[in-house]
Amino acid sequence: MNELGTYIQAKRKEKGYSIRKLAELAEISHTEVKRIEDGMRKQTSPQVLRSIATALNCPYEDLMAAAGYIDEPTVDADATAVAGIQNADDLSQEEIDKVNEYIAFLKSQRK
Amino acid sequence: MNELGTYIQAKRKEKGYSIRKLAELAEISHTEVKRIEDGMRKQTSPQVLRSIATALNCPYEDLMAAAGYIDEPTVDADATAVAGIQNADDLSQEEIDKVNEYIAFLKSQRK
């Protein structure tokens, strides 16, 4: 079983779905779900991955990454985006370093 | 002709390649290149797109986006990622606000 199959099966069982239930939600055949989980597909189409991602309510990018179609979005990249830090696009390297220092300072001040 | 086909053909002609030359560089059949350019493929595989991107020396992500497989990387999202701000994933809202204030302060100090 490959990475994609492992990922999908884990998510599916986590949700308590049967193969058929997931297939129904994703509007694809249940045999296809099984074959993907078993790693019997060399090139599962992005279209199908998108359907499964929607059905599992998990990020499409994760499935694409598990399938080897894109690089894993780095944790740091996502984290900073989620964090809501604004207007950091045109900072110089010195300024970035200062911001990172400041973040470290803030964390050290936590009680 | 769809977006992907238009993009690839434009890049190909820009490089002065014939259909056959591009196919040779990408190590796929020239008929497949033509069909993709003509938009006769519903689901061109990411594998093939990767080969074409390499042959054309253009970003794979652009082809994936043109095919509708991924979203165009948003400028803002990339900007914060590129900025290199670290360990901001677990900041509280107050801390984020302070960081944003600090960034504004740094910018105001520029001469």
Add this chain to the structure above:
DNA sequence: AAATAGTGTTGCTTTTAGGTTACACAGATG
């Protein structure tokens, strides 16, 4: 115990991505 519904699994069929070959038309070269 028999019927029913749910589960995973497997063979068969259809559809389509991709390759191989061949065609028609140009321009260059003998």
Add this chain to the structure above:
DNA sequence: CATCTGTGTAACCTAAAAGCAACACTATTT
């Protein structure tokens, strides 16, 4: 003029993705 070489295009074939139908097994229900 005839032959090669490169261009795009189209017909045919193969392999793989995806769907359909049926199987075996379990658990529940009548």
